[in-house]
Amino acid sequence: MTSPLLMIEDDGRLAQMVAEYLGQSGFEVTHAADGEKGLEQLQLALPELVILDLMMPGIDGLEVCRRIRALPGEAARVPVIMLTAKGDPMDRIIGLEMGADDYLPKPFEPRELLARIRAVLRRRSENGGATSTxxxxxxxxxxxxxxxxxxxxxxxxxxxxxxxxxxxxxxxxxxxxxxxxxxxxxxxxxxxxxxxxxxxxxxxxxxxxxxxxxxxxxxxxxxxxxxxxxxxxxxxxxx
Incomplete structure (x- = not known):
């Protein structure tokens, strides 16, 4: 059984590469080329996680993340991993402030993205380090x-x-x-x-x-x- 992910990214070649790589590990990636389409897709079919680019034409990743967190019900709580091409730590801090769960600077190794996705989803399903008491x-x-x-x-x-x-x-x-x-x-x-x-x-x-x-x-x-x-x-x- 595949796990649905949504990637909101204006770089089509990168999105295809990520989709192919993650597909080998049991993830099915739906691609949206801009923020508006991504928000529409998210509400049509709720993914387990969103991979969100920071720098996009139209509304950027920060605004998309803000709108996701303002959605009703479970959609507002979908985990978000933000991709950023900028090296300024302030971009990552602002992303986290907007509600992103994790971030990954570009360029990145696909296996690191896979590891972060698994870690975020694992945290979502486990209680992480609790004792028996x-x-x-x-x-x-x-x-x-x-x-x-x-x-x-x-x-x-x-x-x-x-x-x-x-x-x-x-x-x-x-x-x-x-x-x-x-x-x-x-x-x-x-x-x-x-x-x-x-x-x-x-x-x-x-x-x-x-x-x-x-x-x-x-x-x-x-x-x-x-x-x-x-x-x-x-x-x-x-x-």
Missing amino acids: TRSTPVLRFGSLEIDRDARSVQVGGVACELTSYQFDLLVALAERAGRVLTRDQIMEAVRGRELEAFDRSIDVHIGRIRNAIETDSKDPKRILTVRGVGYVFAKLQE
């Missing part, structure tokens, strides 16, 4: 905060919080280890299954997004605390 119940509760791992949903005081699939898994990894200080490497290893590259600070961007969603005041967080020079700790807040 924490797996005994699908819902983690910390005062008004509820994290439902089976439904992959987060609520604060009964109000749903909008998180990407990557941000959800990041929050779960922290919450399952509540009270334990984790380095960025440890967090990324728990979520991605591989060590964080030293120059990759995207985790800080995701933490900021999570704080915006679950904290009363993201500038004065009470749940996810920064331990300067070390990493982060999820506080066992029971308000």
Whole structure:
């Protein structure tokens, strides 16, 4: 059984090459040549993941990603891997801010794209590093905060919080280890299954997004605390 993916990319030759390569690993890639067509295709047939180019004519990848996250229902939560030809780290940070789950700079090796796709989909289907004790119940509760791992949903005081699939898994990894200080490497290893590259600070961007969603005041967080020079700790807040 093949897994459907959507690639929104204006470079037809690249899209064909990616489709052929991923097809050998059980993925069926539908190609859309621009952002508008990609959004139409996504709503016609929901893919398991979107591969999205940043630089496209018409609406660019950032705007497409923003519109995806504004869609109703499951479409808003489809994982997005953003492709960027630019070397400026700010482009990647903005992409993550817009709701992308991962990014890959061009030019890239097709097997690295395949590895990232598998990692994102694996995070979506697994609880990533939970112990037998924490797996005994699908819902983690910390005062008004509820994290439902089976439904992959987060609520604060009964109000749903909008998180990407990557941000959800990041929050779960922290919450399952509540009270334990984790380095960025440890967090990324728990979520991605591989060590964080030293120059990759995207985790800080995701933490900021999570704080915006679950904290009363993201500038004065009470749940996810920064331990300067070390990493982060999820506080066992029971308000």
